[in-house]
Amino acid sequence: MDLTLHVWRQKGPQDKGKLETYPAKNVSPDMSFLEMLDEINDGLIRQGKDPIAFDHDCREGICGMCSQVINGRPHGKQEQTTVCQLHMRQYSDGDEIFIEPWRAKAFPVQKDLIVDRTSLDVIMQAGGYVSCHTGGVPDANVHPIPKPVADYAMDAAECIGCGACIAACPNSSAMLFTSAKVAQLAALPQGKPEARKRVKAMTEALLDEGFGNCTNHYECEAACPKGISVKFIAKLNREYLKSLMPTSTEA
Amino acid sequence: MNLFKSTVGRKILMAVTGLCLVGFISVHLLGNLSVFWGADAINAYAKHLHDLGPLVWVFRLIMLGLFAVHITFGIQLYLENRAATPDNYAVQKTLVTTFSAKTMVFTGLIVLAFLLYHLLHFTVQITNPEISARNLALVDGHLDVFTMVTKSFQNVFIALVYIIAMIALLLHLMHGISSWVQTLGWSTGSSQDKVTALGKIVAIVYGLAYIAIPLLLLARIVK
Numbered sequence: 001m002d003l004t005l006h007v008w009r010q011k012g013p014q015d016k017g018k019l020e021t022y023p024a025k026n027v028s029p030d031m032s033f034l035e036m037l038d039e040i041n042d043g044l045i046r047q048g049k050d051p052i053a054f055d056h057d058c059r060e061g062i063c064g065m066c067s068q069v070i071n072g073r074p075h076g077k078q079e080q081t082t083v084c085q086l087h088m089r090q091y092s093d094g095d096e097i098f099i100e101p102w103r104a105k106a107f108p109v110q111k112d113l114i115v116d117r118t119s120l121d122v123i124m125q126a127g128g129y130v131s132c133h134t135g136g137v138p139d140a141n142v143h144p145i146p147k148p149v150a151d152y153a154m155d156a157a158e159c160i161g162c163g164a165c166i167a168a169c170p171n172s173s174a175m176l177f178t179s180a181k182v183a184q185l186a187a188l189p190q191g192k193p194e195a196r197k198r199v200k201a202m203t204e205a206l207l208d209e210g211f212g213n214c215t216n217h218y219e220c221e222a223a224c225p226k227g228i229s230v231k232f233i234a235k236l237n238r239e240y241l242k243s244l245m246p247t248s249t250e251a
Numbered sequence: 252m253n254l255f256k257s258t259v260g261r262k263i264l265m266a267v268t269g270l271c272l273v274g275f276i277s278v279h280l281l282g283n284l285s286v287f288w289g290a291d292a293i294n295a296y297a298k299h300l301h302d303l304g305p306l307v308w309v310f311r312l313i314m315l316g317l318f319a320v321h322i323t324f325g326i327q328l329y330l331e332n333r334a335a336t337p338d339n340y341a342v343q344k345t346l347v348t349t350f351s352a353k354t355m356v357f358t359g360l361i362v363l364a365f366l367l368y369h370l371l372h373f374t375v376q377i378t379n380p381e382i383s384a385r386n387l388a389l390v391d392g393h394l395d396v397f398t399m400v401t402k403s404f405q406n407v408f409i410a411l412v413y414i415i416a417m418i419a420l421l422l423h424l425m426h427g428i429s430s431w432v433q434t435l436g437w438s439t440g441s442s443q444d445k446v447t448a449l450g451k452i453v454a455i456v457y458g459l460a461y462i463a464i465p466l467l468l469l470a471r472i473v474k
């Protein structure tokens with residue numbers, strides 16, 4: 001099939017950037033979206049032009065590096081699918097495809113489709129961990145964790161930190177990402193001791209990094225390639241409310 | 252970071268004050284609907300309110316506080332969110348959000364502007380002195396609120412101001428009346444869809460009931 005691509009090109013963080021149009025000829029429906037871009041880049045390199053810069057790593061939907069807004073939707077039109085797992089059979093001959101980077105003040109564009117997502121690391125560093133010594137591998141069932149709780153934590157742990165939730169959010173809020181971390185750890189015994197500190201620190205970091213506030217649009221959930229539910233945002237809100245209550249160990 | 256600075260804390264304050272405001276508009280609506288039961292009903296309602304004396308002022312102060320908190324944080328969150336979001340995408344598709352969710356601050360500000368007019372109109376009574384209750388003849392020794400209300404809404408301009416403001420309130424409630432369930436952490440994912448649907452129904456009932464008052468009086472279906 002033949003397609004027309006409109007791709008965001010930006011030389012560097014300071015450059016204004018603009019959309020450039022490229023024809024994509026003889027695209028195989030079996031190609032992944034990134035393979036299709038690889039072919040375009042081969043062509044550009046042969047012509048002595050600068051190839052389109054885009055992030056990717058695993059190309060199997062688990063690393064969260066690929067980050068493209070395709071025709072107005074982060075990760076493109078297929079539900080619960082990363083760009084690297086999106087295939088060209090989703091498109092048909094003659095389609096026009098707009099490809100843009102994640103857009104949020106907290107995600108400055110580095111080059112073309114690559115944005116700097118350090119701000120998500122800063123949120124993680126603020127509390128997305130447990131600081132107890134875990135020692136060697138414990139015996140099975142040392143920590144009794146009911147199956148529904150384990151499942152709940154696993155559902156939250158599915159977040160791959162790609163940032164699509166922020167790219168989709170009308171407020172550029174990182175609440176879905178943050179809530180997945182807060183909820184996962186708060187559900188498990190290892191995460192409970194620091195739950196109060198964590199929810200405050202991580203939501204504070206979220207604002208400091210320049211993300212917006214959540215106003216319950218739920219665009220994040222619709223865009224998330226891993227189907228992270230906004231119920232985790234409700235859980236984060238609950239954890240925050242709990243953190244306001246005094247505890248017996250506090251003076 | 253305290254409650255007044257935290258991203259979640261301020262949302263919680265908005266939800267709690269928003270809920271109190273919903274409580275207020277519920278009671279206010281019930282009182283207002285008494286106009287459909289005739290002059291005696293609404294005049295008696297107005298008299299009861301006046302007879303509360305100093306309590307009215309306590310109540311007004313509480314309302315002022317609620318509005319101040321709700322509006323301050325509403326505008327603050329809106330400005331922060333706009334600052335966090337750069338120039339738009341060339342192509343942008345939203346999938347699930349609604350018109351009412353995207354326009355909360357604007358419908359809120361329309362309601363605020365209306366509120367000021369409404370107070371000048373019916374409480375301070377300076378916008379249309381010729382039909383103000385205080386300038387009308389007393390009935391059975393108390394103010395003739397019924398005539399003030401019916402005469403007001405027979406005026407197309409006044410009725411339109413009220414109808415437009417009540418459409419804004421309806422839109423505000425379309426999002427707000429269920430949004431707090433999520434903000435206060437009570438939703439469980441699968442429940443939020445039902446809560447949102449129910450919220451929309453309640454918002455429409457409130458909106459239509461509020462719009463009915465100026466509309467039916469303007470059309471002289473109720474006189």
Ligand code: HEM
Pocket residue numbers: 214215216262265266267268269270272273276321322324325326329352355356358359360362363423426427428430431432434435
């Ligand atoms: C009778 C009047 C009002 C009622 C009953 C009301 C009710 C509500 C409710 C229940 C919410 C939901 C809170 C949440 O998301 O958890 C809300 C949100 C909001 N309100 Fe109001 N409100 C009123 C007036 C106003 C006014 C005058 C403004 C002026 C700026 C305003 C601005 C906002 C904003 C910006 C939000 C946040 C929207 C969001 O978080 O998605 N409201 N309101």
Ligand code: SF4
Pocket residue numbers: 158159160161162163164165166176177180220223224225226227228
């Ligand atoms: S919540 Fe979903 S969209 Fe957001 S970072 Fe995690 S995987 Fe990506």
Ligand code: FES
Pocket residue numbers: 055056057058059060061062063064065066082083084085
């Ligand atoms: S490249 Fe790893 S998730 Fe797409």
